[in-house]
Amino acid sequence: MTGQLGVRVTEDMLEHGYKELTLPAGRDGSHRIERNALHIWPRGGFMLIALPNIDGSFTVTLFLALKGGVESFAALDSRAAVDAFFASHFPDVVPRMPGLAREFLERPVGRMGTVRADAWSAGEAAVLLGDAAHAIVPFHGQGMNACFEDCFELDRLLRSASDWRSAFEQFFQLRKPDTDAIAAMALENFLEMRDTVRDPKFMLRKELSFELERRHPERFIPRYSMVMFHHEIPYRVAFERGRTQTDVLTRLTTTADAVADIPIAQMDTLVTRLLEPLPVSAAREP
Numbered sequence: 128m129t130g131q132l133g134v135r136v137t138e139d140m141l142e143h144g145y146k147e148l149t150l151p152a153g154r155d156g157s158h159r160i161e162r163n164a165l166h167i168w169p170r171g172g173f174m175l176i177a178l179p180n181i182d183g184s185f186t187v188t189l190f191l192a193l194k195g196g197v198e199s200f201a202a203l204d205s206r207a208a209v210d211a212f213f214a215s216h217f218p219d220v221v222p223r224m225p226g227l228a229r230e231f232l233e234r235p236v237g238r239m240g241t242v243r244a245d246a247w248s249a250g251e252a253a254v255l256l257g258d259a260a261h262a263i264v265p266f267h268g269q270g271m272n273a274c275f276e277d278c279f280e281l282d283r284l285l286r287s288a289s290d291w292r293s294a295f296e297q298f299f300q301l302r303k304p305d306t307d308a309i310a311a312m313a314l315e316n317f318l319e320m321r322d323t324v325r326d327p328k329f330m331l332r333k334e335l336s337f338e339l340e341r342r343h344p345e346r347f348i349p350r351y352s353m354v355m356f357h358h359e360i361p362y363r364v365a366f367e368r369g370r371t372q373t374d375v376l377t378r379l380t381t382t383a384d385a386v387a388d389i390p391i392a393q394m395d396t397l398v399t400r401l402l403e404p405l406p407v408s409a410a411r412e413p
């Protein structure tokens with residue numbers, strides 16, 4: 128879509144939607160499942176997740192195709208259909224969610240998508256930030272964080288630039304590679320959470336990534352950790368290094384079934400050859 132300013136904007140909507148439900152706190156206000164965790168029930172084409180709240184409840188989100196067959200929101204239009212779906216696919220959560228079918232039928236289905244624009248400002252008159260400029264799918268939990276980073280960087284540029292127009296232009300040049308990177312990583316995480324966490328090779332690569340981090344903390348930081356816990360590492364750097372790290376993990380696990388099968392010398396050689404130590408502060412300047 129091209130708007131009045133000649134700016135090209137695309138909105139790529141997922142064919143999956145989401146619905147938020149509640150797993151209430153126990154009688155004493157405690158969490159009824161492990162609270163220091165992101166719970167995922169991957170089921171291939173769909174998944175359920177649960178995130179802890181400070182009041183002891185969990186926000187439970189079902190990600191499911193909007194339409195097409197029995198495993199879709201369109202098919203879950205009655206109490207009987209909802210009960211049967213959860214009993215069949217998520218039997219362990221059913222006893223913990225007493226209001227499940229009622230809540231499910233009352234709550235709306237949310238849509239998710241990625242917004243990309245090839246400019247975010249109109250001269251010095253206006254600039255977009257946050258989701259208006261770069262909405263992403265929510266599978267990395269970074270949409271709001273990316274908005275805060277926008278605010279931080281725009282504030283910094285408004286103080287240093289000669290005028291607003293150039294601040295807005297620098298803002299776009301600086302942030303666009305990072306917001307494109309987190310958009311791509313959020314989409315990749317959707318597939319990872321939904322499908323690959325059930326694959327034994329995936330579990331092996333995860334275990335190996337923690338071992339490589341332990342051995343080479345300055346060179347190998349799992350991509351998820353770079354994005355979630357190292358905010359000094361820009362998204363674009365996490366994305367690029369993540370690709371190299373995946374290559375390392377794939378090479379080391381091709382013929383191995385356990386981390387113990389992989390020669391330590393081979394691990395060390397590959398990591399030191401392919402991954403430079405991370406700079407103390409990865410470049411943030413435009």
Ligand SMILES: Cc1cc2nc3c(=O)[nH]c(=O)nc-3n(C[C@H](O)[C@H](O)[C@H](O)COP(=O)(O)OP(=O)(O)OC[C@H]3O[C@@H](n4cnc5c(N)ncnc54)[C@H](O)[C@@H]3O)c2cc1C
Nearest residue numbers: 145237239256257258259265267268269270271272273274
């Ligand atoms: C299911 C889900 C889970 C998420 N989880 C996370 C997470 O764990 N961590 C994270 O960092 N991010 C998460 N996000 C993303 C996060 O919610 C968004 O990135 C963030 O809310 C965007 O903030 P914003 O201010 O840019 O836009 P919004 O929050 O959308 O705010 C825009 C506001 O503008 C108002 N508005 C719109 N049009 C007009 C108008 N014409 N006039 C006046 N007002 C108007 C809207 O009503 C709204 O209040 C999640 C998103 C979803 C959908």
